[in-house]
Amino acid sequence: MPDLGALQLLLAVARLGSLGRAARELGITQPAASSRVRAMERQLGVALVDRSPRGSRLTDAGALVTDWAGRIVEAAEAFDAGAQALRVRRDSRLRVAASMTIAEYLLPGWLIALRTQRPDTAVSLLAGNSAAVASRLLAGEADLGFVEGLTVPGGLDEVVIAHDRLVVVTAPGHPWARRRKPLGAAELAATPLILREE
Structure with missing residues (x-):
């Protein structure tokens, strides 16, 4: 498998459309970048980049490898961020x-x-x-x-972690206090209730 630096270089070439600009962004020389791309092409057995005086563009195989490389680099960055979080815990x-x-x-x-x-x-x-x-x-x-409830505003992610069992509480003299059958949703919704928040 190509090393992480080579994959980052390929992603930069795809984004910038130039091997030279990708090399500058990564702080390496253009000859070193060309050498890295050639080594990666040899290792994988396919051409990844078409080079021309107008710039560099990915071959079909290069586009496919770049898609995979993006996932690998993203996972490596997540790993690094997690390791960093452990260090500063x-x-x-x-x-x-x-x-x-x-x-x-x-x-x-x-x-x-x-x-x-x-x-x-x-x-x-x-x-x-x-x-x-x-x-x-x-x-x-x-x-x-x-929070309790079913609706979460846009811009927030949600995960249900528990469910509550809700019961109706009444005074002993209320007609529902001696009731044997469950309240229906329609009857409950039509009844004035004391709520803590809307």
């Missing part, structure tokens, strides 16, 4: 925003578990309603958010 911090119920009942246990796994991570908690959590995430004021 001692100085890491995590800003968590959570809706009130989650902040009061679930996060304390989660944060204790996090502390045992990552004792050097400083965690700050911002509690508020679901809309405030989303706003903090979108504004870059929080790294991670936890």
Whole structure:
């Protein structure tokens, strides 16, 4: 397999359309870049770059190899970023925003578990309603958010981590208190309820 530097060179040639410009971007001489491309072509057994006085363009095989190279370089960069994160983990911090119920009942246990796994991570908690959590995430004021609900604003990714069982609570004298059959969704939706947030 070609080395990572050769793959990065091929990607730069594809992006810039010039072996010389790609060499300059990577801080190597044009002869060194040409030599690297030729070595890669020999190793793979196919021509990757058509060279002309007007510039360099990828062959069909070069375009295919470039697609694969992009994935390899991206994975290598992700690996490097992960390794870097491990090196600076001692100085890491995590800003968590959570809706009130989650902040009061679930996060304390989660944060204790996090502390045992990552004792050097400083965690700050911002509690508020679901809309405030989303706003903090979108504004870059929080790294991670936890909310109840099904809708998440655009620009945020979501992962369901748990499901709640919701129950209706009434006063003992309310007609529903002695009811034996479950409430239907339509009846519940038509009934005035006290809600914590919209």
